[in-house]
Amino acid sequence: MVHSGKGIRAVAVLEASKGILALIVALGLHVYAGQNLSLLASELVTHLHLNPASHYPNIFIAAIGAISPSSLSLLSLGAVAYTLIRFIEAYGLWCNKRWTQWFALVSGAIYLPFELYEMINHFSVLSVIVLLINLAIVLYMYRVLFPRDTSIKCQ
Structure with missing residues (x-):
């Protein structure tokens, strides 16, 4: 992809x-x-x-x-x-600099445990939205950096 x-x-x-x-x-x-x-x-x-x-x-x-x-x-x-x-x-x-893609992945992933903790201990719609947006960005940046090869290969 x-x-x-x-x-x-x-x-x-x-x-x-x-x-x-x-x-x-x-x-x-x-x-x-x-x-x-x-x-x-x-x-x-x-x-x-x-x-x-x-x-x-x-x-x-x-x-x-x-x-x-x-x-x-x-x-x-x-x-x-x-x-x-x-x-x-x-x-x-x-x-489209590769190093900033890595930076976005790592910096976003660092916040995930804190956002999850905040959502669990002080639940609000805002905490859920922030967690979901950051999770979507981290997953997207992961897909950008590690694209899956979906082609079928026969030997």
Whole structure:
């Protein structure tokens, strides 16, 4: 079976989309790195019409306030690194580079046990969808890298 360039490009678009999302997160983290996070969390809780003095909103405000600006900067750098990896992978898949096919297979397979654990312990429709999409990509990349020879051979 010869793989479809459309399938590889669909995976490339998905990886680029994950890169764009990570870039948005990185920019957001960078913007909030210098802000008073406790105040922002309190404003969010108030905006959602929750009582900031009640138990769970108070835990949320305290947890957000405990995050240091340097931690946010490190998280932002991590998100930028993740963005670059996803963009490089998307470009390589779009150009049909073999090494990115391997990278897509391995990187997708690494997440499968964690996604399965998440689905079992915190079941939601989203966790099932994420697992199924990633499983489909891993299986597709496996088929791309190891095509079956379906021809009949007689001796």
